[in-house]
Amino acid sequence: MPIEVILPKVDMDMETGTIEAWHVKEGDQVRQGDTIFEIGTNKAVMEVEAPATGAIRNIRAETGVPISVGTPVAWIYLDGEAATAPSEPAAAAATESLARIDAPIAQAIAIPPTASGLRATPLARRIARQNGLDLNTVAGTGPRGRIGEADVKRQLQQRPCCAPQDTASAPVPAVNASQGRLQPFSAIRRIVANRLSESVRTAPHFYLTSEIEMSAARELLGRLARRHERIEAPKPSLTVLIARVAARILRDHPVINASAEGEATRFHERIDIGIAMERDGDLVVPVLRDAGGMDMPAMTREFARLREGMAKRTLTPAELGGGTFTISNLGMYGVDSFTAIINPPQGAILAVGRTVDKPVGRDGEIVLRPMASFTLSSDHRIVDGVAAARFMADLREALESPEILL
Template sequence: MATEVTVPTLGESITEATLGQWLKKPGEAVKADEPIASLETDKVAVEVPSPVAGVMGEQLVAEGDTVAVGAVIARVESGSGAAAAPAAAAAAPAAPSVSEPPASTPVNPAGAGENIELRDEDAAAGPLTLSPSVRRLVLEFGLDPSKIKGSGKDGRLTKDDVLAAAKNAPAASAPAAQSAAPAPSSQSAAPAASAGGGVERREERVRMTRLRQTVARRLKEAQNTAAMLTTFNDVDMTAVMEARSRYKDLFEKKHSIRLGFMGFFVKAAALAARDVPAVNASIEGDEIVYRDYLDVSVAVSAPNGLVVPVIRNAHAMGFAEIEKTIADFGKRAKEGTLTMADMTGGTFTISNGGVFGSLLSTPIINPPQSAVLGMHRIEERPVVRNGQIVARPMMYLALSYDHRLIDGREAVTFLVRMKEALEDPTRLLIDL
């Protein structure tokens, strides 16, 4: 007896998704509520659980297909994995298969599309299921995915895992990446070309994820709709760094969380938004909506791309609450467990490009918000203090804003208020 697996409700106004990845193969045993597939919506990846315990049966849609809410995507058969494996093998022609390479040929990581097969000695562990972005990195660095410990949900590999492995073994990975000759995969690859002095050159076409398509569309809409402008200022981070150094141990001991930079910036943004409310406002039709609260969207790097979960009522939070919320978002982003509710309703965005080494940038507004603050790396630079040239840890701040709503004077004032609060953090405590 088979039980149908349907696409669950994905959130308000979302009627379809893309099947990003099958997490179980036909013939494999599944438990009740165990994830068997991953769906990509406009904002997040949603896992589809098995409604019953049994054996993964027929998969009715392929990875990359668009599916509607309520559509049947697979069937779960009754029984155990061992008993149902022969039946699944007999039905294998219904699903695409990958032929095994000869015993004398090393297994090519790209040969099985997104499912990278292990070598004979690792066969007992079964195949690794990798996302397209992780698979590309594995191929690029010439790494063996079976030797990398995954930090994602259920031990899956993330991009950070692969990058860390590549960093720890640079000498070994570079030659392997050059010598690797990927076989045709589920994505289309251009044939080798000899025009470049006899060196084989390949191209790979990978379908854009639904998340990446949505990001591309929304950012272009922002450029087409808003009258965007960016203004800059720099901040001497000496006082913030001294405060962190002085209190970090006590803070972590009391709150069980590290004291980071983001807490200072969120509190400073709340203080500045109170004095310049237009930065936290938005345009709706021919009206301007002003708010007495601040919901900060914080850009977080995830395996499938950049996501922006929202810190609700950030204006009323303390440093510990802000840091705990951000840490939780980062953990859940890597696990792919952020929900639609986590990423809707922000009124102002803070993006920290400094963690990747960015010195200066012009961030793009996230509609319907009217402004976004860009943080950058801290770098010692010569500045004049009391008539003397001294070295100070400086950071550039960038505020991109919708000039239809926010005037230049207001944008500059907002950054000046932030600069004052960060260079004298006592202002954050006594509300100046």
């Protein structure tokens, strides 16, 4: 009998999902492990793989329409099976099929070849599809000739700018000679747009900015780098140091680590800090779980793991959602200061600008000191001005004397 393809549950609190894009069409031959569609939740977009080898038939789900978890969206017919319309799935068959694809799907693992014998990672397939590149023209350098992200990007760099592109499987941007190019939102961009629009509509933001001297923090980072080298831990970054300091002082400021929940405030027992990152022009926020219980080596290792997983698209929705506080550092891009939009339902987000030498007054003299701008955006429904000001005062003290907390 045909194998059901069911909308999987890729997050603990997920009840519905949306198919953002089908990678196959009616009648296509697929092999077990091939990416067949992308599923969007309120946290991330994941790729779902075929649970069996055969022909895709009876595709029922449309893109962009919310679907309940466990709903059959298509069937895979094995070789020799008649392609008839299946009856409603029995509970046992649904449970069996769901078990095969219910686990969070890794997005950049090696997958079996397609019917044509082509081997490529899902990330390589996505980049090729978005750029109209035929993967049959790409030489894979991975195990057994598997095509990876670097192989696709190398081929794109070598492709003439005027080469025709096969855009049958990708959204076609509308072009107007007088108004420029119209590019549809990516699935992740739609999620970000919806969440941040919700935040602006529902959360009354207010902002506090402090200029903090970074001399002690810079010196400490140098010493930590030498220590981490001895214990074979990754080199610590300023972002990790700020996350470590914030995690410690949030213990004394539970309202800054809280979330709005209806007409109530949810005080979290754990401190889970999201770190805003950029990936291919999209915003993603991996979360340092239980950041308050980590030391610097552990936090540095976890940050490096999340950053690598973000780049390779192997992070699950559970690693991209559920934070209690967020840090967004744009200082490495030369940004002096900025205000950030709160990631709902969190109550606050910390925006970090670049560190630059500025003249400041010290002991009656004007001296140059490395200064950085920190701006806290708070949800005024749960955070008052004085509470935010006290947090910023403790943040200043901690960063100007970080060894007190470390």
